Amino acid sequence: MPSAAERTRTLVQSTCSAVLIIPGLDGAKPYQLMPDARSVGPDGEVFLAFPADSPAVRAATHAQDDELNAVLEVTDVAPVSVPHRIRGRAWLSGWLTRVPGGAEPGRMTLRLEVGEACVDDLWGADSVEPEDFATAAADPLVEHEAELLQHLHSAHSAEVQSLRGLLGERATGSPESGTAGTVAVPVGLDRFGLRVRFTGVRCFDARFDFPEPVRNVNELRYAMHTLFDAAAG
Numbered sequence: 001m002p003s004a005a006e007r008t009r010t011l012v013q014s015t016c017s018a019v020l021i022i023p024g025l026d027g028a029k030p031y032q033l034m035p036d037a038r039s040v041g042p043d044g045e046v047f048l049a050f051p052a053d054s055p056a057v058r059a060a061t062h063a064q065d066d067e068l069n070a071v072l073e074v075t076d077v078a079p080v081s082v083p084h085r086i087r088g089r090a091w092l093s094g095w096l097t098r099v100p101g102g103a104e105p106g107r108m109t110l111r112l113e114v115g116e117a118c119v120d121d122l123w124g125a126d127s128v129e130p131e132d133f134a135t136a137a138a139d140p141l142v143e144h145e146a147e148l149l150q151h152l153h154s155a156h157s158a159e160v161q162s163l164r165g166l167l168g169e170r171a172t173g174s175p176e177s178g179t180a181g182t183v184a185v186p187v188g189l190d191r192f193g194l195r196v197r198f199t200g201v202r203c204f205d206a207r208f209d210f211p212e213p214v215r216n217v218n219e220l221r222y223a224m225h226t227l228f229d230a231a232a233g
Contacts, residue, residue, distance in 0.1 A: 002190060004126030005136035008119045010190075011074045011090040012040060013138040015146065020048065020056050020112075021071040022096070028055040036107065038072075044134025046072060046092060046112040047099065057108045060098040070096040072112055076121065079146035080153045082185045082197050088121025092133075122188060122195065122205065139190045140215055148220070152186040152194075160184045162231040163196055163208055191215065194227065 002010070012018075020033045032055050035048040050057050060068055071093040078085045094115040098108060117128040141148065152160055161184040188195035193209040210223040 001123060001192060002139065003132070003136065004119055004123075005128045005132035006139065007088075007121060007123060007126075008090045008092070008117055008128050008133055009040065009136040010138040010142050011076055011088065011119065011121075012038065012046060012072075012092070014074075014076070014142050016074050016076045018072055018074045020096075020110075021073060022056060022059050023069060025055050025059060032056075035110075041111075042134075044114055044130055046114060048072070048110045048112060049104075049107050050110060052106055052108045054108070056096075056110060057098065060096050060110050063096075068096045070094065070112060078187050079149050080185055080187065082187050083199055083203055084197075087188060088119065088123075090117065090119040090121075092117040094130075141189060141191060141217070141220065144217055145189050148189055148217075149186050152189075152224075156228075157184070159228045159231070160186050160196060163194075163206075163227065164198065165231050165233070166208065166227075167206055189220075194224070 018035060018038060019030055020035065022028075022033070025033070035050055037049040039047045041047060048056075056070075071091055074090045074092075076087045076089065078087050092112065092114050094113045097111050097113070099111050114130045114133060116130065117133055119126055119128060139145075164184060182200035183198070185197045185199065186194060187197040187205065191210075191213040193207055195205055195207050197203065197205050208227050211226060214220045214223050
């Protein structure tokens with residue numbers, strides 16, 4: 001499974017929505033604190049692009065040499081329609097400064113030096129050391145995950161549904177637990193495998209691991225065919 005640092009790095013480098021929380025800016029509208037873009041620097045710092053007139057930019061400019069505490073909250077929502085759609089959140093807290101120069105007209109870049117981080121997602125809740133976040137790599141499928149999940153859901157729903165046959169007794173449920181889910185929705189995809197949410201009388205997730213971790217979309221195609229072939233028996 002991916003480490004907590006890798007999961008956090010993946011969320012930060014994904015297209016998930018994010019908001020910057022700065023003490024004292026309670027009057028700012030949430031959309032005013034959502035960065036237009038974000039990236040991670042070589043030392044694990046997070047660069048956030050905002051409109052030049054953003055409250056976040058004004059606060060960082062006003063703070064100057066003083067330490068301005070801030071928290072970046074990233075919320076991960078499944079790109080397909082499914083019950084319990086929020087897949088996780090990550091929080092990175094640290095010190096915010098303005099990056100001089102280098103910004104596009106009308107925009108300003110802020111730098112968040114990460115002091116601590118944590119993630120709470122489908123894998124569990126974990127804290128992350130700044131050094132681990134700095135050296136971690138995002139999942140290689142992160143840029144394509146949303147599109148791939150939507151494609152699996154719309155074009156390969158029968159194959160995804162067939163994976164239920166790999167679950168054995170868990171797929172049929174029991175008198176105590178009720179009948180297992182009747183609708184299969186692909187809800188998560190990473191280099192290690194596919195997560196499917198089965199919904200119906202009861203709702204549960206199942207992980208289907210690839211024979212070995214994939215490094216790109218080409219290897220993913222082979223891994224998915226292997227899963228579907230196994231389900232077809």
